[in-house]
Amino acid sequence: MSWINESGPARDVVLTSRIRIARNIAAVPFPSIMQPHHAAEVAEKVKKSLYNKKAEAGSTFAFMYIRDVPAVERQILVEKHLASQDLMESYETSALLLDSKEKIAVMINEEDHIRMQCILPGFQLNQAWEKLNRVDDMIEADLEYAFHEQLGYLTCCPTNVGTGMRSSVMMHLPALTVNKQMNAILHTISKIGLTARGIYGEGSEAAGSIYQISNQITLGPSEEELINNLTITCRQIIEKERIARKALHKTTGIQFDDAVWRAYGVLRNARTLDIKEFMAYISQLRLGVSMGLIPGFSLEDVDSLMTAGQPAGVMKKTGQIIQGRDIDEARATVIRDAVDELLESRKNRKEG
Amino acid sequence: MSWINESGPARDVVLTSRIRIARNIAAVPFPSIMQPHHAAEVAEKVKKSLYNKKAEAGSTFAFMYIRDVPAVERQILVEKHLASQDLMESYETSALLLDSKEKIAVMINEEDHIRMQCILPGFQLNQAWEKLNRVDDMIEADLEYAFHEQLGYLTCCPTNVGTGMRSSVMMHLPALTVNKQMNAILHTISKIGLTARGIYGEGSEAAGSIYQISNQITLGPSEEELINNLTITCRQIIEKERIARKALHKTTGIQFDDAVWRAYGVLRNARTLDIKEFMAYISQLRLGVSMGLIPGFSLEDVDSLMTAGQPAGVMKKTGQIIQGRDIDEARATVIRDAVDELLESRKNRKEG
Numbered sequence: 260m261s262w263i264n265e266s267g268p269a270r271d272v273v274l275t276s277r278i279r280i281a282r283n284i285a286a287v288p289f290p291s292i293m294q295p296h297h298a299a300e301v302a303e304k305v306k307k308s309l310y311n312k313k314a315e316a317g318s319t320f321a322f323m324y325i326r327d328v329p330a331v332e333r334q335i336l337v338e339k340h341l342a343s344q345d346l347m348e349s350y351e352t353s354a355l356l357l358d359s360k361e362k363i364a365v366m367i368n369e370e371d372h373i374r375m376q377c378i379l380p381g382f383q384l385n386q387a388w389e390k391l392n393r394v395d396d397m398i399e400a401d402l403e404y405a406f407h408e409q410l411g412y413l414t415c416c417p418t419n420v421g422t423g424m425r426s427s428v429m430m431h432l433p434a435l436t437v438n439k440q441m442n443a444i445l446h447t448i449s450k451i452g453l454t455a456r457g458i459y460g461e462g463s464e465a466a467g468s469i470y471q472i473s474n475q476i477t478l479g480p481s482e483e484e485l486i487n488n489l490t491i492t493c494r495q496i497i498e499k500e501r502i503a504r505k506a507l508h509k510t511t512g513i514q515f516d517d518a519v520w521r522a523y524g525v526l527r528n529a530r531t532l533d534i535k536e537f538m539a540y541i542s543q544l545r546l547g548v549s550m551g552l553i554p555g556f557s558l559e560d561v562d563s564l565m566t567a568g569q570p571a572g573v574m575k576k577t578g579q580i581i582q583g584r585d586i587d588e589a590r591a592t593v594i595r596d597a598v599d600e601l602l603e604s605r606k607n608r609k610e611g
Numbered sequence: 612m613s614w615i616n617e618s619g620p621a622r623d624v625v626l627t628s629r630i631r632i633a634r635n636i637a638a639v640p641f642p643s644i645m646q647p648h649h650a651a652e653v654a655e656k657v658k659k660s661l662y663n664k665k666a667e668a669g670s671t672f673a674f675m676y677i678r679d680v681p682a683v684e685r686q687i688l689v690e691k692h693l694a695s696q697d698l699m700e701s702y703e704t705s706a707l708l709l710d711s712k713e714k715i716a717v718m719i720n721e722e723d724h725i726r727m728q729c730i731l732p733g734f735q736l737n738q739a740w741e742k743l744n745r746v747d748d749m750i751e752a753d754l755e756y757a758f759h760e761q762l763g764y765l766t767c768c769p770t771n772v773g774t775g776m777r778s779s780v781m782m783h784l785p786a787l788t789v790n791k792q793m794n795a796i797l798h799t800i801s802k803i804g805l806t807a808r809g810i811y812g813e814g815s816e817a818a819g820s821i822y823q824i825s826n827q828i829t830l831g832p833s834e835e836e837l838i839n840n841l842t843i844t845c846r847q848i849i850e851k852e853r854i855a856r857k858a859l860h861k862t863t864g865i866q867f868d869d870a871v872w873r874a875y876g877v878l879r880n881a882r883t884l885d886i887k888e889f890m891a892y893i894s895q896l897r898l899g900v901s902m903g904l905i906p907g908f909s910l911e912d913v914d915s916l917m918t919a920g921q922p923a924g925v926m927k928k929t930g931q932i933i934q935g936r937d938i939d940e941a942r943a944t945v946i947r948d949a950v951d952e953l954l955e956s957r958k959n960r961k962e963g
Contacts, residue, residue, distance in 0.1 A: 513940055517882035524876030530869035588865055 267381015270558045271549040272497045274429040274469065277340070278387045278486070279376035280395065281414045281423035283405040289415045290349070290368050298352035301372045305356065308401045309365060314358030315390060320365075321357050325350040331574050338571035340378065345369050363394055370415050371423075373398065380559075382493065384426055384486050411478070421478030426486050428493045433468040433546045434503035435496075441470075444496060452476050453492060467538035467545075467565070472496070508550060519547025526564070527598045531584070532591045534570070541565045555605045567597050619733015622910045623901040624849045626781040626821065629692070630739045630838070631728035632747065633766045633775035635757040641767045642701070642720050650704035650720045657719050658708065660753045666710030667742060672717075673709050677702040683926050690923035692730065697721050715746055722767050723775075725750065732911075734845065736778055736838050763830070773830030778838050780845045785820040785898045786855035787848075793822075796848060804828050805844060819890035819897075819917070824848070860902060871899025878916070879950045883936070884943040886922070893917050907957045919949050 267273070283289060284304065287297050302324070309320040325333065325347060336342040336355070341364040346353045349368060356365035365375040375398075377391040405413040412423040419425075435441050445455050455472045457465025472493060474485045508515045522543035526532075532540075545561045547553055566572050573590045574580060581589060619625070635641060636656070639649050654676070661672040677685065677699060688694040688707070693716045698705045701720055708717040717727040727750075729743040757765040764775040771777075787793050797807050807824045809817025824845060826837045860867045874895035878884075884892075897913045899905055918924050925942045926932060933941060 513883050513936075517943070520880040520882050521877050524880030525873050528872040528876030528879075530872050531865050584865075591869070 267379060267383055269382035269497050270380065272430055272432070272500050273382040273493070274431055274562060275378050275380055276382055276384045276387050277376055277378045277427045277429070278384065278391050279374060279425045279427075280391060281371040281412065281419045282373040282375070282395070282398070283413055283415070284372050285403040285405045287372065290352075290370060290372060291415055295352060298368045302352070302354040302367050304402055305365065305367050305373060305398060306354070308398045309356050309394070312397065314363050314394065315360070318358045318360040318362070320363075321359065323355050323357070325353045325355060328355075331571075331578070331580055334580070335571035335575055338569050339566070342366055343369060343374075363390060365394070365398075371419070380562075382428065382497065384428065384490055388426070388482065388486055419477050422480075422482045422485060424477055424482050424485060425473055426489050427471050427473030428489065429469060429471050430493065430496060430500070431467070431469055431542065431545055431549075432496070432500050433542050434507045435500050436465070436468040437507060438503050440499065440503065444499070448472060448492065449475075451488070451492065453489065466535060467542040469538075469542070504546065504550060516547070516552055518543055519550075519552050522547070523553060526594050528595070529591045531587045532568070532594065533587045534568075534590070537568045537590060537594070538565075541568065556601070560601050564594060564597055564601075568594050619731060619735055621734035621849050622732065624782055624784070624852045625734040625845070626783055626914060627730050627732055628734055628736045628739050629728055629730040629779045629781070630736065630743050631726060631777045631779075632743060633723040633764065633771045634725040634727070634747070634750070635765055635767070636724050637755040637757045639724065642704075642722060642724060643767055647704060653724045654704070654706040654719050656754055657717065657725060657750060658706070660750045661708050661717060661746070664749065666715050666746065667712070670710045670712040670714070672715075673711065675707050675709070677705045677707060680707075683923075683930070683932055686932070687923035687927055690921050691918070694718055695721060695726075715742060717746065717750075723771070732914075734780065734849070736780065736842055740778070740834065740838055771829050774832075774834045774837060776829055776834050776837060777825055778841050779823050779825030780841065781821060781823050782845065782848060782852070783819070783821050783894065783897055783901075784848070784852050785894050786859045787852050788817070788820040789859060790855050792851065792855065796851070800824060800844065801827075803840070803844065805841060818887060819894040821890075821894070856898065856902060868899070868904055870895055871902075871904050874899070875905060878946050880947070881943045883939045884920070884946065885939045886920075886942070889920050889942060889946070890917075893920065908953070912953050916946060916949055916953075920946050 267276075284301055287293065287301055290298070306322045310322045311319055313319055328336070333342075333347050337344055337347060339361070341357060341361060342355055343366065346355065346366045346369045352368045354367040356367070357363070362379060363375065363377050365373060367373060375391060375394060377387040377394075379387045379390075407413055411421040414420050414423050432441060435444065448455050452475050453472055454475045455470050457470060472489070474489055477485070480488070522540040526537075526540050526544060541561065541564060544553070545558065545565075548556050548558055548561050567576075568590050570582075570586060573586055573593050576593050577589050619628075636653055639645065639653055642650070658674045662674045663671055665671055680688070685694075685699045689696055689699060691713070693709060693713060694707055695718065698707065698718045698721045704720045706719040708719070709715070714731060715727065715729050717725060719725060727743060727746060729739040729746075731739045731742075759765055763773040766772050766775050784793060787796065800807050804827050805824055806827045807822050809822060824841070826841055829837070832840070874892040878889075878892050878896065893913065893916060896905070897910065897917075900908050900910055900913050919928075920942050922934075922938060925938055925945050928945050929941050
């Protein structure tokens, strides 16, 4: 993802901000009950509205039928959060519009006719909403959405009716995880219409201490109110995390630096790395970089490593679907090469 | 120790070969019962035989009274196995002659009047014996040793009577440790008049899988027979260890390389390193280097790191006696700097 190298506000804590909206076309049955010719009609109509058009400065929309996308590429799209597993499973009728900067993705014939999202680096929900709104307008200029005066946008699943919007913030919360404040935070969040889940890994512990916090409800408040609610809460969490990082560094002293540098040492030298361990070391490294402990290494550098080490990132390099020990070995190689490349480019920047 | 950068036979398994002999001067009471003026007489006489004389090509003997040696330096001498703790405790009367390459050390007024040793890199007991023999002859040319026709050299403690010789080989046996053959080997050794002990650390597990194997008996066989006996046994252990290393590498595959590289990564990046962990990583690294896994890194490089990371090595750099967390932090710094230096000199060699 090219945005991964862009910095963003509060990048020390926030990896990405994401807005997703669901839309359906009036007078065409919902995907769950539509015929193949309906699907083809939806795909062609949405394509016509966006294909080759400008998403933002320097970026235009590409179009692909999922049936034409190779298996590895499909998995990569899913892992990059640019498309859902559901879209892949409906590959006979589904399609995707993707802007060349991979900030905006428009899924066609998933659960709804249209599911579009904007994902931006750092903490910028409002900017994501603005961009997505513009794309929404481009489509609406050509097509009539299924809309109800009282309910708002109609969606296949009732939980999305209304704004049809889900806004989410992906946060790196290692210090709040270590000092055990996360459970209380997750509990509070659930009481104000928000939800949080680990974004990588299974089970209760979020791999790499990365959490996605998003709005649970879509009906009632306006889009702006929903985004505002999420923004206020995330801003508080960001501050809590920053305070916790400083406190952690102060109380653990050299042990803190040691853990960060060892994580760096392992990532730079390991010959096999499973995903769980990889995420733990990346999290440790990211924490250290956010505190300025690794000179010349930026948060963008760490985040690009994190993406490169995910299964899809690794398979993109190897060019084939692998798993188990094979992918662990390939991951170690991919990460070593990526770190070497970063160090090399840093050296060249210095000399240049 | 300047010999540490010399390579030696079977250096992949053997760190050093050491011969030590005990001698007493006839007509002077043993140290345990002698008067201060006897001690002064012994020190002056032995000094006269060796001081400023040639130990080998390019190396002469220096002389020091232990009472004149600063505390840190005393500890360094002990940890380098160039002097004993006993010599330090008898500092009022004890002295040391040391050749400038630190291969030959002659302790004066320790348990016996004279305890001299030769320590060489790698597996070369016979060469060590030759060198020591020459020094022994230099002293005997001036002084009369306490010698008994039947018993041989007389020593303070009866266990040293006879040849007064202890020969020992310091071996790195990580693969035999991992595959659990060490216990059987230690058991066998004890039955043929040899003894083995971990050279670093306390307890049953030898820190860094480093063992010192030496002759238990001194009376009966000649020096040559004792050395020959030890040589034959060590040669077998060397072969066993080499076979075990290959087997271990074959069965564990990438995990083997991974462990070696991670050890390297931690040593190069840690901010605090306790001695136990340090020895474990050094052992792992040494094993890898012996298999050619870390290009450009030699066994001599690893052994110089091992010495640099011992308490005395660290304190030599910091210039003061430290312990606990302070020495762990200092150790990490010393090792990082030493690795950087090695990489730098390797780079210069390449470019030069």
